[in-house]
Amino acid sequence: MNYSEKVMDHFNNPRNVGEIENASGVGTVGNAKCGDIMRIYLDIDEDTKIVKDCKFKTFGCGAAVATSSMATELVKGKTIYEALEVTNKAVMEALDGLPPVKVHCSLLAEEAIHAALWDYAEKNHITIEGLKKPKTDISDED
Amino acid sequence: MSKLIYLDNAATTSVRPEVFEAMKPYYLENYSNPSSVYSFAGEAKKAMEDARKVIADSLGAAATEIYFTGGGSESDNWVLKGVAEAYRAKGKHIITSKIEHHAILHTCEYLEKHGYEITYLDVDENGLVTPEEVEKAIRPDTILISIMFANNEIGTIEPIAEIGKVAHEHGVLFHTDAVQAYAHVPINVQEMNIDMLSASGHKFHGPKGIGFLYMSNKVKIGPLIHGGSQERSRRAGTHNVPGIVGMAKAAWLAHAKMDETIAKETALRDHLIGRLEKEIPYCRLNGDRVKRLPNNVNFCFRFIEGESLLILLDQNGICASSGSACTSGSLDPSHVLLAIGLPHEIAHGSLRLTLSEDNTMEEMDFVADQAKKIVERLRSMSPLYDDFVKQQKKQ
Numbered sequence: 195m196n197y198s199e200k201v202m203d204h205f206n207n208p209r210n211v212g213e214i215e216n217a218s219g220v221g222t223v224g225n226a227k228c229g230d231i232m233r234i235y236l237d238i239d240e241d242t243k244i245v246k247d248c249k250f251k252t253f254g255c256g257a258a259v260a261t262s263s264m265a266t267e268l269v270k271g272k273t274i275y276e277a278l279e280v281t282n283k284a285v286m287e288a289l290d291g292l293p294p295v296k297v298h299c300s301l302l303a304e305e306a307i308h309a310a311l312w313d314y315a316e317k318n319h320i321t322i323e324g325l326k327k328p329k330t331d332i333s334d335e336d
Numbered sequence: 337m338s339k340l341i342y343l344d345n346a347a348t349t350s351v352r353p354e355v356f357e358a359m360k361p362y363y364l365e366n367y368s369n370p371s372s373v374y375s376f377a378g379e380a381k382k383a384m385e386d387a388r389k390v391i392a393d394s395l396g397a398a399a400t401e402i403y404f405t406g407g408g409s410e411s412d413n414w415v416l417k418g419v420a421e422a423y424r425a426k427g428k429h430i431i432t433s434k435i436e437h438h439a440i441l442h443t444c445e446y447l448e449k450h451g452y453e454i455t456y457l458d459v460d461e462n463g464l465v466t467p468e469e470v471e472k473a474i475r476p477d478t479i480l481i482s483i484m485f486a487n488n489e490i491g492t493i494e495p496i497a498e499i500g501k502v503a504h505e506h507g508v509l510f511h512t513d514a515v516q517a518y519a520h521v522p523i524n525v526q527e528m529n530i531d532m533l534s535a536s537g538h539k540f541h542g543p544k545g546i547g548f549l550y551m552s553n554k555v556k557i558g559p560l561i562h563g564g565s566q567e568r569s570r571r572a573g574t575h576n577v578p579g580i581v582g583m584a585k586a587a588w589l590a591h592a593k594m595d596e597t598i599a600k601e602t603a604l605r606d607h608l609i610g611r612l613e614k615e616i617p618y619c620r621l622n623g624d625r626v627k628r629l630p631n632n633v634n635f636c637f638r639f640i641e642g643e644s645l646l647i648l649l650d651q652n653g654i655c656a657s658s659g660s661a662c663t664s665g666s667l668d669p670s671h672v673l674l675a676i677g678l679p680h681e682i683a684h685g686s687l688r689l690t691l692s693e694d695n696t697m698e699e700m701d702f703v704a705d706q707a708k709k710i711v712e713r714l715r716s717m718s719p720l721y722d723d724f725v726k727q728q729k730k731q
Contacts, residue, residue, distance in 0.1 A: 205647065211717050222719060226681030229641050229660055229669065233719040251719040255643035255660070259717065 197256055198290035204260035209267050212249040219317065221309025223328060224302050230254035232262050232306040236269070236277075238314055243274045250306070257296035264288050265303040274311055278324055280304065305329065341699045344655045345539075345631055346488050346516060346690035351582070352541045358585040359543065362578040370575050371566060380577045387584030394591045395533065396524040397550050403567045404580050407547035408515035410560065411534030412439040412482075414549055414571075415511045418557030419480045420447050423509075427477025431508075433457045433465045434675040435492075436484050440513055441671070457483075462624035463492035463676050471502045480509050485517035485533075489659055489672040489688055490623030491632025493521065500529025509555060515539055515547075519590035520629060521598065531555055537579065541692075542586030546579030597693045601630035604691050604700050608633050611704035616711050618724075622673065622686065633689040636678060639721035640685045640714040642669075648710040649687075654703055659686040681720070 197205070218238035224231040231254065237247035248266040252259050264285050269277045282300035286292050292300060309328035315321060342350070362380060370381035385399070392399040405411045416430070430447065432440055434456045444454045455473045457465050465483055474481075481503045486493045496512055503510035511532035514523060518533070519540035525533060532555060536547040551557070563572025590597070605628075609621060618638040637645070642658030649656050659670025660683070668674070669683035689703065715721040 202647075205644070206651070208717065213722070226684070226720060229680075229684040231719050233722075251717055251722055253639065253718040253720045254641050256647045258641070259644060 196293045197260070198292075200264075200288070200290045201257060201260040201292065204263040204289065205256045208250075208259055208263040210247075210249045210263065210270070211251065213251060214247060214249050217249075217310075219310040219312070219314030221306050221311070221313055221328065223305040223309050224254070224258075226253065230258045230299060230302055232258065232302050234262070234266065234269075234306040234310045236310045236314060238274060245269050245272055245274065245277055254299065254302075255296070257292055257299040258302065260289055261285050261292070261299045261303040262306070265307055269307055274314065274322055277307060278311060278322060280307055339653055341654045341695070341703060343689040343691060343695070343703065344657050345692045346688065347657060348538045348544065349541045349692060350694070351538075351543055352586060352589060354589060355542055355582045355585045359578040359582040362581055366577075370577060371564070380575075383581050384575055384577055387580045390584040390588050391548060392550075394519070394523075394587050395550055396526045398553065400568070401550055401553055403549045403551060403571050404575065405547045405549055405571060406545060406573075406576075408437075408513065408534050408536035408539070409439040411536075411547050411549040412437070412513055413443050414557075414560040415482065415532050415534065415551075416440065416443045416447060416480070417560055419509060419511075419555075420450075420452055422557040423479040427475070427479050428452045429455070429475050429478045431455045431457065431470060431473045431478060431481045431483075433459060433483055433494075435459050435463055435465075435487050435489075435672045436482070437488055437513055437515065440482055440484070459492075459675055461677050462627075463487050463490050463622075463672065464624060464627065465494050465499065467495055467498040467502045470499050471506070474502070474506045474508060478506070478508050480511060482511040482513065485512045485514035485523070486521070486629050486632075487623065487672060488516045489670055490634045490676065491516075491629035491690075492624045493517065493627045493629060495627075496530065497528040500531075503531075504529050516629060519587050519594075520631065522594065525550060525552070537583035537586060540586050540590050542583040543579050546576050546583045548583070598630045600693050601691055604695055604697065605630060605633055607697060608689065608691075608700040608704060611701070612707060615704065615708050619711075620678075620682070622676065622678075629690075631691040633691070635687050636673070636682050637685045637687065637711050638682055639718045639724060640711060642684055642686050644714055645685070645687055645707075645710055648713070649703075649706060652702075652706045654706060657688045657690075659688065660684045 214235035217235040219236040222233040233251045235249045250262040252262040268280045282304040286300045366379045368377040368380045388399045500510045509531045513534045515536045518535035531552045533550040538544040620636045622634040642660030673683035
């Protein structure tokens with residue numbers, strides 16, 4: 195497996211695995227057919243809009259687990275507006291890169307964050323500037 | 337890391353020390369080109385012809401029916417392209433199955449681009465092709481039936497003798513890709529109605545880069561590799577004498593104690609299958625339980641993905657493989673697992689463990705213990721498992 199040490203570290207010792215009861219926002223992206231599903235839970239402070247906690251569950255390959263783990267690390271402690279700026283590129287860089295065939299995993303991580311933020315925005319009837327409705331959803335399965 | 341436990345013998349095998357020793361003189365001392373005239377080349381030529389005889393005998397064939405090739409893929413390519421070309425006056429229809437190796441399937445796709453029509457037979461949930469289905473697919477323009485002897489992923493052994501019988505009743509040539517079966521289970525080309533058979537040296541403790549094609553004397557096809565007049569002008573290229581000698585030595589060793597090896601591997605296999613089935617919930621044994629290669633174990637574990645499983649097994653010194661998309665380099669999981677009717681998400685969680693006689697019961701127990709832990713760990717991270725458990729609670 196051509197994974198960096200950081201990827202292997204996050205795969206072996208994934209940070210923030212689990213779920214948050216009554217989360218402020220939950221996003222599930224990916225599709226079992228392609229072999230990757232990520233679910234990200236956000237606990238957001240209502241006043242400061244800071245992501246106090248972030249957890250994930252992922253069905254997928256080594257890269258999928260590692261990108262989920264890194265994404266939760268990057269989002270934690272940030273405001274929802276800063277969280278929106280956590281791109282797949284940022285996740286990849288933080289992991290010292292991914293093999294080319296695994297780049298889609300980092301896109302999935304970015305989308306999972308967006309999906310969780312979208313859920314939060316919908317629940318609270320707010321608009322987060324720059325946030326678009328997430329594309330992928332497991333209900334897309336045929 | 338603990339010691340290496342190699343369970344990927346369907347990918348390749350170790351070269352037996354006896355095999356390596358048998359090959360050495362043909363690199364260091366008798367390095368001649370067996371096609372040369374001088375007497376120095378005589379020994380290499382004799383070793384090569386002895387090797388041909390060993391392989392022919394192991395199949396119940398004549399020595400003149402064994403052609404040395406570069407391996408299983410070349411043999412498969414040669415059969416399909418050679419028969420397609422030589423028999424095109426009769427027709428352009430070939431019958432194969434959906435679970436063949438890519439050396440067959442991709443060559444068939446190539447032939448389709450050149451105007452041939454291929455019927456890809458369905459298999460049942462255990463991966464079996466039935467002789468009845470083969471018979472139904474035969475047309476007046478059918479020139480070849482190619483069905484693998486045993487499947488490389490799920491280990492299912494096909495009813496080769498019966499399929500061969502059907503082929504012959506209809507006057508159609510029958511080829512079998514026996515890369516996973518040759519030197520593992522008994523094969524007799526006469527009794528099993530086989531006209532052509534592909535095999536590869538490194539799948540039975542021989543060297544890599546050498547294989548052969550058994551081709552009945554009644555089959556008349558041209559070469560795939562053009563050039564010199566080696567192999568009765570049907571396969572050009574200087575003979576890989578050390579490879580040929582090594583492959584024959586490995587074949588001889590395998591056949592000399594085949595019953596013993598089958599008994600040992602079957603015991604290991606069934607112990608491992610038994611433990612995995614009993615101790616890991618929501619799993620499925622892939623492939624036929626009885627008509628199965630003695631060294632093949634293949635499971636799907638629901639709610640987890642194969643590559644993650646492989647990495648964690650690797651960290652415990654266990655070499656295995658999977659049919660998940662992430663290991664195939666595409667977005668689709670193994671075509672074999674899809675052909676036996678598994679949904680994509682289940683096929684992604686497959687694990688193939690292929691043993692050899694070198695493995696031990698202790699290793700099987702270690703693998704079962706590790707697999708159990710790893711599957712539990714991955715499920716604890718899996719949103720699919722979460723959803724499943726919540727669903728169960730509701731009901």
